[in-house]
Amino acid sequence: MNSMKKRDVENRLLAFEDLIMRISEALSKGVVELHDVEIEADELEIILQPVIAKAVAPIAERIERRIVELVKVAFEEVKLEFPGRVVEVKMGATKAEGGTRDKSIVLGGENLPPYFYITGLELAPHPPAFGGDIFDMRIPLPKAVKDVFGDALDNPIEWARVWVNKFGAEAIDVHLISTDPTIRDTPASESAKLIEDLLQQVKVPIVVGGSGNPRKDAEVFKKAVDVAEGERIVLNSLNLDMDLKDLCPYLSKKDAVVINFAPMDLDKAREINRKVYDWIPKDRIMLDLNIAGIGYGIEYGFTVNERARLAALIGDVELQHPFNVGAANAWSAREAWVSMDPYWGPREVRGPLWETLTCVICLLTGADYFMLLHPVSMGVLKEIRDYLFTEPNPSIDRALEWVSAKL
Numbered sequence: 001m002n003s004m005k006k007r008d009v010e011n012r013l014l015a016f017e018d019l020i021m022r023i024s025e026a027l028s029k030g031v032v033e034l035h036d037v038e039i040e041a042d043e044l045e046i047i048l049q050p051v052i053a054k055a056v057a058p059i060a061e062r063i064e065r066r067i068v069e070l071v072k073v074a075f076e077e078v079k080l081e082f083p084g085r086v087v088e089v090k091m092g093a094t095k096a097e098g099g100t101r102d103k104s105i106v107l108g109g110e111n112l113p114p115y116f117y118i119t120g121l122e123l124a125p126h127p128p129a130f131g132g133d134i135f136d137m138r139i140p141l142p143k144a145v146k147d148v149f150g151d152a153l154d155n156p157i158e159w160a161r162v163w164v165n166k167f168g169a170e171a172i173d174v175h176l177i178s179t180d181p182t183i184r185d186t187p188a189s190e191s192a193k194l195i196e197d198l199l200q201q202v203k204v205p206i207v208v209g210g211s212g213n214p215r216k217d218a219e220v221f222k223k224a225v226d227v228a229e230g231e232r233i234v235l236n237s238l239n240l241d242m243d244l245k246d247l248c249p250y251l252s253k254k255d256a257v258v259i260n261f262a263p264m265d266l267d268k269a270r271e272i273n274r275k276v277y278d279w280i281p282k283d284r285i286m287l288d289l290n291i292a293g294i295g296y297g298i299e300y301g302f303t304v305n306e307r308a309r310l311a312a313l314i315g316d317v318e319l320q321h322p323f324n325v326g327a328a329n330a331w332s333a334r335e336a337w338v339s340m341d342p343y344w345g346p347r348e349v350r351g352p353l354w355e356t357l358t359c360v361i362c363l364l365t366g367a368d369y370f371m372l373l374h375p376v377s378m379g380v381l382k383e384i385r386d387y388l389f390t391e392p393n394p395s396i397d398r399a400l401e402w403v404s405a406k407l
Contacts, residue, residue: 160201296330
């Protein structure tokens with residue numbers, strides 16, 4: 001009986017030694033697979049480190065022999081070239097150009113995606129421009145805006161003067177909302193008189209906005225271009241709900257610039273541009289694809305604008321126009337103006353910041369002209385523009401200074 005147990009133990013040891021040898025051989029090849037293996041033991045200890053080292057050593061030796069030095073490859077900066085180019089559009093006309101503006105504004109001309117010049121490529125031909133919003137009647141406005149302009153809000157001419165003389169607005173965007181038949185139904189001739197007065201009192205380009213009523217806006221625009229002949233005013237805006245076959249032939253005889261409005265829809269943008277092309281040259285057309293404030297749909301607006309600009313550069317001629325951005329829409333987000341928990345900061349700061357960040361996002365899509373409601377937004381954006389467009393290779397250290405900025 002003892003003899004049988006002894007042989008059984010010896011057989012088990014031999015089998016175990018054979019298993020270890022097989023494991024060692026498998027490790028030398030880098031792979032170990034065990035199938036249908038059953039080990040019974042009161043105490044078992046297997047040390048495989050020497051075996052692993054023995055298996056890995058030849059591989060390490062081969063690697064050491066092969067890696068003599070890294071491959072040397074010279075870095076060459078990518079030179080981007082696109083077949084398309086955004087058309088240049090001029091807002092306003094100086095005395096030398098037949099108008100009375102102190103300075104005109106040229107937008108567009110881009111042939112690269114936004115701010116690719118920072119990597120050393122050519123500078124963008126024309127920097128973005130910023131205009132101040134005014135209205136032809138008193139309307140509800142955020143407290144942060146009312147605190148800045150005060151009583152000037154009751155007088156659009158004085159409001160425009162404050163924008164230009166105190167805050168450096170580069171253009172004035174007058175919104176003639178009182179012309180809406182459901183509000184005051186102000187006659188087009190009366191609104192034209194306001195445009196005429198504005199042209200005399202401020203010497204920056206003027207953008208004339210309607211009420212949104214397609215029939216009344218057409219009347220207002222006709223009267224506006226009559227009194228602004230030679231000033232190259234901008235009409236904000238034309239849309240597919242208007243009778244373009246009636247309005248555009250009239251505008252074609254004037255020198256006004258038009259903004260074609262197609263809210264977040266590239267197909268409609270192409271459609272209205274095609275229709276307007278029949279009468280108005282491309283260098284008198286801007287494009288507004290609409291934008292919303294942060295938290296109010298700006299991510300979709302950003303995507304649409306970005307797609308439009310890239311399509312223009314690739315060669316889509318129907319989208320090769322400077323972008324207008326109604327950045328004042330940022331105030332539509334209630335977080336920009338309502339009283340909130342102190343954690344969110346004072347609304348006097350929060351509102352302009354909401355508008356500013358909305359504009360910065362639009363800048364990244366290549367937007368060209370911005371309509372603003374608060375002077376602080378304009379001041380910050382002008383600093384950003386000056387920094388980006390006056391230094392061919394902006395300093396990264398300076399760009400990160402905002403991280404430690406204090407109000």
